[in-house]
Amino acid sequence: MPNIADSPASTPPADEIASPASPSRHGGLLVKIETDRRLGHEWDEWNGQPLANGGDFRTTAGKFFLFTAVGLTAIVVASAAGIFLLAPRLAQLAEWLPRALYLTDAGLALAGFTWLALIGASYATNRALLPGRFAERGLLLKTLRLASRVGEMFGVQRDWTDNAAIAVYNRLAWAREWRVRANEMLILIPRCLSRTALDGVMDIAKRYDVATFVATRGAYARQVIRERRPKAVVAVACERDMVSGLHDVAGRLPVLGLTMQLPNGPCKDASLDLAKMEEFVRKYLR
Numbered sequence: 001m002p003n004i005a006d007s008p009a010s011t012p013p014a015d016e017i018a019s020p021a022s023p024s025r026h027g028g029l030l031v032k033i034e035t036d037r038r039l040g041h042e043w044d045e046w047n048g049q050p051l052a053n054g055g056d057f058r059t060t061a062g063k064f065f066l067f068t069a070v071g072l073t074a075i076v077v078a079s080a081a082g083i084f085l086l087a088p089r090l091a092q093l094a095e096w097l098p099r100a101l102y103l104t105d106a107g108l109a110l111a112g113f114t115w116l117a118l119i120g121a122s123y124a125t126n127r128a129l130l131p132g133r134f135a136e137r138g139l140l141l142k143t144l145r146l147a148s149r150v151g152e153m154f155g156v157q158r159d160w161t162d163n164a165a166i167a168v169y170n171r172l173a174w175a176r177e178w179r180v181r182a183n184e185m186l187i188l189i190p191r192c193l194s195r196t197a198l199d200g201v202m203d204i205a206k207r208y209d210v211a212t213f214v215a216t217r218g219a220y221a222r223q224v225i226r227e228r229r230p231k232a233v234v235a236v237a238c239e240r241d242m243v244s245g246l247h248d249v250a251g252r253l254p255v256l257g258l259t260m261q262l263p264n265g266p267c268k269d270a271s272l273d274l275a276k277m278e279e280f281v282r283k284y285l286r
C-alpha cells in the first residue's frame with residue numbers, strides 16, 4: 001500500500017507532522033497540507049507580483065546550451081586576460097610559464113566545448129554518449145547554476161534557464177536503462193501542490209504501489225533519501241528547488257525531475273503534468 005508521509009525530520013514543526021488521524025482517500029497516511037503560502041527560501045526575493053507566463057516556465061533546451069556556451073567562453077576569455085596581465089610577473093618566475101598557462105587555458109576550452117557538444121549530441125539523439133559522471137550524474141550538475149547565472153546577466157529570469165537545464169538533465173537520465181522494484185522507489189513531492197495535483201499524484205502512487213513523501217524542505221528530502229535508501233526517485237518541485245535538489249542528490253542515485261506550474265505564484269496551489277509524472281514512474285519500474 002503506498003503511503004504519503006511528511007519528511008521524517010526528527011522534530012518537525014507541528015503542522016508538518018504526518019497526521020494518521022487526518023482523512024485519507026487511499027488509506028495511507030495523509031500529511032496535513034497548510035493552505036497559507038509559506039515561501040521556500042528559493043523565493044525569498046519574490047515581490048508578490050504574478051509570475052511571468054502564469055508561472056509556467058516550460059521552454060526548450062536551447063537556453064541551457066546557449067548560456068552554458070557563453071559562460072564557458074567568458075571563463076576562458078577571463079582566464080586568458082588574467083594570464084596576459086600577469087605575464088610579465090609570471091615570466092620572471094619562469095620564461096615558459098605564460099605560454100604553458102595559455103596552452104592549458106586553450107586545452108580546457110577545447111575540453112569544455114567538446115563536452116558541451118557531446119551533451120548536445122546526447123540530447124539530440126536520446127542516447128547516453130558519455131558515462132554518467134561526465135554527464136547527468138556529475139559534470140552536468142555542476143553547470144546547471146552557471147547557465148542560469150549567465151542567463152540572468154542577459155535579463156533572462158532564472159526559472160526559464162533552470163527549466164531548460166532540467167529538460168536536458170531529464171533527457172540524459174532517461175537515456176540510461178535503470179529498473180527497480182516499486183518498494184525501491186520514492187516519489188518526492190513539495191508541500192505546495194494544489195488539491196487536484198495532490199490527488200492525481202496519490203492516484204499514481206496507489207496504482208504503482210510507490211511510497212510518496214512530502215518533502216517540505218530540501219534538507220528533509222535529502223533526509224528521506226538517506227533513511228529510505230531508494231534506488232530511484234521521481235521528484236516534483238519548482239525549477240529553483242529542482243536545480244538545488246538535483247545538484248545535491250542526482251550524483252548519488254537515479255532521479256527524474258518533474259517541474260510544476262505556479263499559476264498563483266510560488267509555494268502555493270502548484271499544478272503539474274500528471275501524464276508526465278506517470279511516464280517517469282513507469283520508466284523506472286520493472
Ligand code: SF4
Nearest residue numbers: 040190192237238267
Ligand atoms: S517546490 Fe513549491 S514550496 Fe518548494 S520552493 Fe518551489 S514553489 Fe516553493
